[in-house]
Amino acid sequence: MGDEFLLSAFKFNVWLTRSTTRPGSGDDPAPAVLGTGGAFAECSGLELEADVKEYLEGGRNDGVIRRVGRVKLAPIVLKRGMFSADAHSRANSDLWMWLTRMVSGVLPVTRYDGRIEIVAPNKQMTPLATWTFDRGLPQKVTGPTLNAKTGEIAIEELHIVHEGLRMVVEKK
Known part of the structure; x- marks a missing residue:
């Protein structure tokens, strides 16, 4: 197959952008972008x-x-x-609000397209592999397990069901 190397799986970026392929029109209270690179572990x-x-x-x-x-x-x-902008800010609730709006029957149902990139560890953050998915919906949001004895970082989890997954080949 030629000269190959393994991709470091610990450097990646995730973007969730409101889908433009949704049918119908109307006011959508959801943010245009939910996540930015580095927001997910x-x-x-x-x-x-x-x-x-x-x-x-x-x-x-x-x-x-x-x-x-x-x-x-x-x-x-x-x-x-779970993080906030500074020590005096509240935790970011965008993921919870996405699921809550859907479950509450807020129309139109907001769908997000996603882009997940493994990036090179250099300063340019060159994408080495990219996956995209279409018209994602939140299936499940899990809050952190809280244990004062361990002092672990509070982790929340988001499950997104979608209508298609592709690996995008970037042209050099």
Whole structure:
């Protein structure tokens, strides 16, 4: 395959931008951008799984015919530390408000497109690999587990279901 190297998976950026492909129009109280690079500590769910259908042919006992079915999309899971701008500010509640507005029936339902980039550790932050997803909805938001004895960082988690995931190949 040629000269290859492993990508450092610990440097990445995530952007959530209000989807422009949503049907209808109207006032949308949601922010245009939910996340910025560096706001998330972990990202998982960059996966596609093909649903392969098996067909058994009569008289053919030594094999099976396989056909491509639908693709299963895993939710994107983003984890971040609860943080604020400074020691006197409250925690950022944008992720919670996104889910709360949807559950409360606020229309139109806000969908966000996402872009996840693994970046080079140089100062230019050159993207080495990029995934995009379309029309994401919040499936689950989890608040932090609080334990005064351990003093661990408060982590919240966001699960986003979406309508398509692609790995984007950047041209040099």
